[in-house]
Amino acid sequence: MISFLFASGFSMMSCSSDEDEEGGINFSDCSLDGPNFSISDVAGNWTATQANFDIPGTSQQIDVVAEGGTATLNVQSNGAFTLLITENGASSESTTGDLAFCAGLFTVRYDDAPNDPETIQGSLNNGVFTITGPVEYDVDGDGSDDEAFVILRMERS
Template sequence: MKLLKNILIVLFAAFAYSCSSDDIEEDALSKDGPFPISELAGTWEATKAQFSVSTTSVDVVEDGGTASMKVQSNGRFTVTLNPIDRDAYTVSGEMFWELWQGSYYFAIVWDEEPGDWDTYGHTFKDNTFSINGGADTGEYDFDNDGDMEACSLHFIFVGT
């Protein structure tokens, strides 16, 4: 009986500790934030698809290529980039809001980096959605040698 009592005490202490208000998760992902991620569902055409690192910058759209994004209501998306100097390719992932220290940040979990996410500045007004990423939030093959280089990105999309 004493053994059972000791086990119950240990289990109760572990349960009480795990429910402590001091253990609130600091950064949590959600589909609800300043607007529900589901509001982005649909097809979007880019008016800007810019990749930058140091003094090098490429805007796929400005250079004559295209970029589009298809978003599902659950936040899953695929971006198709079609630069004029190489074959088209796609990247995909899932959109969220990261709640951190009482503020929401637009976040993307890229399929190539599951379990990790990058946060982006964003605007969403009328039928225009833009994201701005800091250093190492995107990748682009600047010299078309088959190797992607880490960079920042800036996209402006218009819903179609």
């Protein structure tokens, strides 16, 4: 299960005035337009060519795509998203939430943690949408999410 951070999917901009636990991000103050791309630029369906998760400081990692699995992302023009990750031979894990730019920073708000938006890195270059940052994902396959770092590289499907 990916909790991004991709907690169990992506969904967005039903922007309530929720703030994160530390009182930092007020999602209702966020925008669909960022400094280098807008949510409308990434609206649509994406298929991962790389979905690498690793536990920092260890050699434990998994690249879902390289190991025969899939990762797909659907982003709506309002920022709502659904991320579906299927490891080879396993059931699919779905994460939903919202994407936006808060104070110019790419931000995700998970449906299962609406009061705790997370800042991540996102870029769109030559038709490749890349998301990187800290997430929770069961990297070692023991059934418990690990604090991990993701590199999710996607092309339009």
